[in-house]
Amino acid sequence: MIKYNLLCKKCNLSFDSWFASSKEFDKLKKKKLINCHGCGSLKVEKNLMAPKLISKTLTEQIEKKDIQKYQKIRRKINEYQKFIKSNFDYVGENFAYEARSIHYNNKKKNKGIYGTASKKDLKELKEEGIDTQLIPWVENQNN
Numbered sequence: 001m002i003k004y005n006l007l008c009k010k011c012n013l014s015f016d017s018w019f020a021s022s023k024e025f026d027k028l029k030k031k032k033l034i035n036c037h038g039c040g041s042l043k044v045e046k047n048l049m050a051p052k053l054i055s056k057t058l059t060e061q062i063e064k065k066d067i068q069k070y071q072k073i074r075r076k077i078n079e080y081q082k083f084i085k086s087n088f089d090y091v092g093e094n095f096a097y098e099a100r101s102i103h104y105n106n107k108k109k110n111k112g113i114y115g116t117a118s119k120k121d122l123k124e125l126k127e128e129g130i131d132t133q134l135i136p137w138v139e140n141q142n143n
């Protein structure tokens with residue numbers, strides 16, 4: 001006798017079942033005599049691995065990767081923001097106005113500017129030939 005842990009592909013129920021041999025399992029499977037104890041589906045497979053354990057480990061690995069990726073990006077953004085804050089003047093919501101006044105009035109500025117602008121503003125600035133750069137921004141910085 002051999003005991004198999006079976007997994008229903010339809011309802012994900014796993015259950016144990018006894019067979020005379022592995023050959024008998026194949027035979028019964030071929031004859032469609034093995035069905036799910038829960039939903040009666042014939043989509044029952046031999047469950048060779050412990051899926052819960054594996055998927056849990058996998059999920060943890062993926063989450064870890066995501067967190068590392070996020071922290072890396074976050075660090076990069078922090079560096080950007082530090083650089084911008086010390087090299088650019090903050091103009092807040094007046095960004096589009098300030099960008100235009102620099103562009104059209106040849107207003108001499110030692111520093112570039114940064115601030116917020118709507119998508120519409122950015123599109124218009126671009127059409128007017130004013131270069132802008134979009135950067136990701138994280139609020140509530142401590143520096």
Ligand SMILES: [Zn+2]
Nearest residue numbers: 008011036039
């Ligand atoms: Zn089922």
